[in-house]
Amino acid sequence: MTLQGWEASLDRVLALTVVLGQDMAAQLERDGLNDSRAHIIWELGHRGASKQAALATALGVTPRAITSLVDALVSHGLVTREPHPSDRRATLVTLTDRGEEVAHSFRVGHQELARRLFGDVPAGQLKTFDAVLEHVLDRLGPAHT
């Protein structure tokens, strides 16, 4: 595949995630979530309790934005602010039981999509990123140019 063809194919993969993301937003809304808030839940589910500064870096937003996002998550009962054990400047953002449930549902959905996309691939076959990409593009069907 040419460089242009490769890049165009990546664009198509992105378009897929955009469309999926738009409809996922409606589902997130039921938990008082949007993309940014869900992203924080996702990060906490993987990193465990985190400082706001760490979340700011992870999401690529300013610390000020994290203040608002955590405020919203606290108000919806998904996280709490706990004192940091060794740094009195910082707070530890911690998932509540309900927050853990939501994080778990994210992981399940992620695993489900991964299984459906890659579930029949023999172990060790997709070694390079290009191979993974080719595989996904093949799954996009006969219209793949």
Next chain:
Amino acid sequence: MTLQGWEASLDRVLALTVVLGQDMAAQLERDGLNDSRAHIIWELGHRGASKQAALATALGVTPRAITSLVDALVSHGLVTREPHPSDRRATLVTLTDRGEEVAHSFRVGHQELARRLFGDVPAGQLKTFDAVLEHVLDRLGPAHT
């Protein structure tokens, strides 16, 4: 492949789409575009000169939002407002030569897949994430379990 292996593959693809999306946003910014403004250019590229009301319906936003979006596109030299030939209430939003160039670059790009995957789905039919996922997975072919 293990569950972790599938997820690692998916994560790599998703990570790539994130990076690509950031790159695309930066590219759009050079033309004074964002997602909504680009969406209008894309619609005009396919519908031809259109009433603002038609664009509001196409984008799923209010007529007020279209006013602002078209203002921005006019200021960047991508569209003009022309009088509607038969309805003096309406204006025809029309691509300039430069707007046509941008629209053409879109046509060969990432939006092609979204059209190919969802172009024959009646508007509003895929309301839930599950419905969209099922539809996409059907299109993805034999791995669908």
Next chain:
DNA sequence: TATTGTTATACTCTATAACTATA
């Protein structure tokens, strides 16, 4: 001095509602 998180402020985007001109 540097870092953590906050308050204050401003900007972008888009929704609702009221309005004018026209159909």
Next chain:
DNA sequence: TATAGTTATAGAGTATAACAATA
């Protein structure tokens, strides 16, 4: 009456900057 597009207003989201507390 209904429709096209505007102005007025409000809310969400996030950026920059100034600040206090702590490292």
